[in-house]
Amino acid sequence: MVKTIKIFDTLKSELVDFEPIEKNHVRMYVCGPTIYNLIHVGNARPMIVFDAFRRFLEYVGYKVTMVQNFTDIDDKIINKANEEGVPFEEIAERYIVEYWKDSYYLRIRSANYHPKTSNYVSEIIEFIEDLINKGYAYESDSDVYFDVAKFEKYGELSHRNPDDMISGARIEISEKKRNPLDFTLWKAAKEGEPYWESPWGKGRPGWHIECSVMSNCLLGDSFDIHAGGNDLIFPHHENEKAQSEARHGKTFAKYWMHNGMIRFSGEKMSKSIGNIWLVRELIKAYDPDTIKTFILSKHYRSPLDFTEEGLNAQKKAVKRVNEALKRVEEKYDDHVPYIPKSDYMKEKINNFVDYLSIDFNTPKAIALIFDLVNELNRAFDESNEQRVLETYHLIRNEFGPVLGIFELPTKEEKAMKTEELMNILIDVRNSLRKEKNFQLSDYIRDTLKNIGITLKDTPEGTKYTID
């Protein structure tokens, strides 16, 4: 049915043909945020990119089941809860709600499932027990660790050699572990921490287990795509893979896709450097299309420098697209007629799909959209109605929705600069009054009165009130 899609698989380190396990049905899992704060642009990149990728898969005919988790059991959340003196659930719930606001503003479609760790604790315990029974995990002083030495493929995903990593001396040494690389599956609760009852006493899940459990529960022991930021490759995804494959004895994720990091002045954006840029802040100055095309204008695997110059340039480019679409919508009074797909449209659609089929080359797809904008404007000026409709529909109703951009007419954010506007009007009127052009100056005052704005010529100058 669909043409072959190639994606870069982190495990194989090369472009591979994408073939889902079940014909025509793609199951994908995207690592979501730990909700201890408002999300930042670094969180937004995978949301935007993989939402678009999911839409693309659907566009070419796949059924897609997508899962994106919320990690709601975590040190950072617990710390924040302790700081505020509230239960950890309150922090988690608060930032999930805030997540949806940002997500809604960015017009990111929700996944099919958004599981939370706290809803899967019993499944997590079951998973860990199974690993212990199979000899891949051991209990040590109420903690449970994964025995990395037992999983011979450990390091396969991140292309590391366990021996090299041990010598790398940056790994925390714990006398509870048999091997410094062993990672926590279950963590005994300390005083004042939330806990769940388990065969190993009161405790909580470790750092990587939740994604293994939730993906396996919702998508099966083996599924097609596991995605996330490339900073998760090690240790997070390496560990998820080890756990799941140890337990089930089969491939965990068939393909691994990782997006590059957002950078800020050449450095990775991160809390520790203090250069985070919250989505909440960003959206004050930029509309979703600007943010999304800015991100999609660079290949998803490359690092992306977030700069104001870059965003401002993108804003202008986006405006040009919106103005062109608006011209058409105004001409047809918002009822732009649909037309049958012409050969011209089919050709462009082919190109578009071709570009995205090679490791999701969104920059090339966006370049095609800009070409179409030029074509649209030219056709409009030449009154070539057929071509206007073709290009219009390609942008607004085919390509835009696939990438999650240009989906809606822009409500012009006329942040109504009322005061500045009134001052200009009053200046003009006062000039007219000086010239004794009372007919025009009264026209201004009377028509303003009609829309509820009253002008008052006081000794201190002209004042106005708005009803």
Place this chain on the structure above:
RNA sequence: GGCAACGUAGCCAAGGGGCCUAAGGCGGCGGUCUGCAAAAUCGCUAUUCGUGGGUUCAAAUCCCACCGUUGCCUCCA
């Protein structure tokens, strides 16, 4: 120290052996349109792809070295 990635016009960014005398966007310059602007549009804006070697009939694209930038190796999307 170990393992990677990247370096293309003023800026952002595709291309990853011949279709490249290198897409697209922003900016700049000039023309059309306009009373003047704005918008739109047309043309120009890298003979060259970090530097130096090499492989090849052919390299921005492959190999080596060097310089530079960044990431991962600890929670991080």
